[in-house]
Amino acid sequence: MMKKVMTALFLALLLVPQPARAIDEEAVMRCLMREILASLTCKSVDDFRFVGRRDEVYVFNTHYAAKFTEFYCQVFDKDVVVTSRAWQGKMASARIKYESQPGCISATVNSPWSECRAPRVVQCCGSD
Template sequence: MKRLALGILVLALTVGGLPGAALAFDEQAVLICAFRQALGELTCKEPGKYSFLGIRDGVYVYNSHFAKGFADFYVQINGDLAIFSSRVWHGRMPSGRIIRDTGAGCITVTVDPLPCSSFKTARCCGSQ
């Protein structure tokens, strides 16, 4: 009887995992998503209009059609701050706080959205 109970316990822990264990998530992929949403808030555009180009020297680079042509947008991480910049913004560099919820596998980037933005939250989640 004890062996049966032990076997069920081992099987439950193997299949269900440990109770309360945090989910592992790909933080970089979730950051890419959250930064894209924040850019949408900062420019009143759909986040899907921003193409992620890659990471250069620790800076996340996006591209989108802006004004009369295509422009690059940059996101640099400094501690728990995300600093957004682009040449088309002529020196304007808004920032947002990065809030990591590792237990839920989510990242929120809080920015002050423009009044024209239909998006109010830059939050993405993911797990592996």
């Protein structure tokens, strides 16, 4: 009898639905913005420091053009517009694609005037 009770308890524990693992979409988006900035400026991703976010504008800081400079990444649905005072009014853009793999986001970066002119695809994935 005890063996049947233990087996039933074991099976009940196995059949309990597990909570879904959450992906930190905010962290994945910050990662993607840093990848976009690195692609546009030919700098390392680690050079960009996240300053903050207001509405859909992500603000990053790095040493650029011989001084510390802020970069603004504004997200519009599936588009990102990147600006900086150092660029004197020029803007860059990227197209966001939500990947079929859960928690992954990629972006196609294209800015013909930036230091790194070749279009690139960058990607970030969240961890469970």
